[in-house]
Amino acid sequence: MIFQNNKIQFKLIALIVLCGVAISCKDDANTIELPSPEVAIVEEVDRFEFGFNLNDFVVVRDTIKRGDSFGEILERNKIGYPKIFNIVEKAKDSFDIRRLQIGKPYTLLCSKDSLQLPQCFIYQPNRENYVVINFQDSIHAYTSKKPIKYVERVAQGVITSNISEALDSQGLSVQLAYKMADDIYAWTIDFNRLQKGDRFKVIYTDKYIDDSIYAGVDNIKAAYFEHKNVPLYAFEFETDSVKGITDYFNEEAKNLRRAFLRAPVSFSRVSSRYNLRRRIAYYGNKIRPHKGTDFAAKVGTPIMATANGTVVKASYTRGNGNYIKIKHNATYSTQYLHMQKRKSRVGDFVKQGDVIGWVGMTGNTGGPHVCYRFWKNGRQVDPFKQKLPEAKPISNSLKTKYLEFIESLKAQLDSIEFLEDKFEKMEVLDGQILIDDKNSVTK
Ligand SMILES: [Zn+2]
Numbered sequence: 001m002i003f004q005n006n007k008i009q010f011k012l013i014a015l016i017v018l019c020g021v022a023i024s025c026k027d028d029a030n031t032i033e034l035p036s037p038e039v040a041i042v043e044e045v046d047r048f049e050f051g052f053n054l055n056d057f058v059v060v061r062d063t064i065k066r067g068d069s070f071g072e073i074l075e076r077n078k079i080g081y082p083k084i085f086n087i088v089e090k091a092k093d094s095f096d097i098r099r100l101q102i103g104k105p106y107t108l109l110c111s112k113d114s115l116q117l118p119q120c121f122i123y124q125p126n127r128e129n130y131v132v133i134n135f136q137d138s139i140h141a142y143t144s145k146k147p148i149k150y151v152e153r154v155a156q157g158v159i160t161s162n163i164s165e166a167l168d169s170q171g172l173s174v175q176l177a178y179k180m181a182d183d184i185y186a187w188t189i190d191f192n193r194l195q196k197g198d199r200f201k202v203i204y205t206d207k208y209i210d211d212s213i214y215a216g217v218d219n220i221k222a223a224y225f226e227h228k229n230v231p232l233y234a235f236e237f238e239t240d241s242v243k244g245i246t247d248y249f250n251e252e253a254k255n256l257r258r259a260f261l262r263a264p265v266s267f268s269r270v271s272s273r274y275n276l277r278r279r280i281a282y283y284g285n286k287i288r289p290h291k292g293t294d295f296a297a298k299v300g301t302p303i304m305a306t307a308n309g310t311v312v313k314a315s316y317t318r319g320n321g322n323y324i325k326i327k328h329n330a331t332y333s334t335q336y337l338h339m340q341k342r343k344s345r346v347g348d349f350v351k352q353g354d355v356i357g358w359v360g361m362t363g364n365t366g367g368p369h370v371c372y373r374f375w376k377n378g379r380q381v382d383p384f385k386q387k388l389p390e391a392k393p394i395s396n397s398l399k400t401k402y403l404e405f406i407e408s409l410k411a412q413l414d415s416i417e418f419l420e421d422k423f424e425k426m427e428v429l430d431g432q433i434l435i436d437d438k439n440s441v442t443k
Helices: 070-076 081-091 163-168 175-184 396-415 419-428
Strands: 010-018 038-045 058-063 105-110 118-123 129-134 140-145 148-158 199-209 213-227 230-240 245-249 269-272 293-296 302-304 309-317 321-327 332-342 355-359 369-376 379-381
Touching: 070 081, 070 118, 081 140, 148 163, 148 213, 148 419, 163 175, 175 199, 175 213, 199 396, 213 396, 230 396, 309 332, 321 355
Parallel strands: none
Antiparallel strands: 010 038, 058 105, 105 118, 118 129, 129 140, 148 199, 199 213, 213 230, 230 245, 269 293, 293 369, 302 355, 309 321, 321 332, 332 355, 332 369, 369 379
């Protein structure tokens, strides 16, 4: 996990000997002691980027501005039009120079002589890819990718208020929370209702572009989540190497996915549950059954289909506002109300997790939320009370391979110690024990 920048090579450019002139006037009361002669070494570090040693050029970096064109950028940098035309002609098969987008970075590599003429134009449509138009000698253009590095890391945390805070306080990416909530435990843990004392451990990979630019959490390989004291292991495993399909399974090779997501919005709050005996003061305390589950979330929050299915209704009524109904199979349908905007249309086949619209407050509603209605055999039921079907289990032929595969990962997970446990243990031990900042024990 130590960062190694194998691209930096140190070159000794010069040895400068600084000779301090030692003046000593022993008779003088104000003797100044000068430093003894020393040798300073000036190092020049090769800076490789885009496959060039940047030290060989004067580097001009900028972003595409409104009204900029490839021609204008070069012209501003002292390249004449016949040459620009020539470059555009030769480069057009590799890159359409009209596709430069406002705000994207570009780099000009210019000659180091007094003219400082551009020799190379590099455009970055995104963080990973770049386009090089090289006109140093002959003209050629190509697209390339920056080197990407993955670094495996482990993390652990305890929930005191919410998961983002548990990650934040340790300087960990909140993406870890999203990945756990959406990709791994969306079917088993309601992240809106985590409990104080719930805790987790993860083995994951971080992604870096060009060795040093952090590009976020790439993947979670294994996780352990203790929710209400129930341990839930998750290991990522490839079930189809041809299609590259991976899934998360527990320590007994059971799929963590269910046919339905627990909620149609991530990180929302259940503001009203399914309740057939709900009384509302506004209506004179009469029973007004609530057959949906309300998830409060900000206007514009994406609403996801909780299971695969076909959109059978996408419409507007005064009560429901903008709404969508999905038929999943002969038994189940789900409905999503008060959308700001619908994304799907009648007849669309949607997959679990697909965005079908956005949270709003259309129709009869007091605040932004999605009213989620769960239908079983034509009747509305409480989704939280259903024993929902499991997703496809691991095949028998793969099960042995899976159990072998997770053995070392599980051992690694189990060996990660929760910091709170460590501190407790220390308290139990000698009162003299000190804890240094690396959490190791010194007596
Ligand atoms: Zn509702």
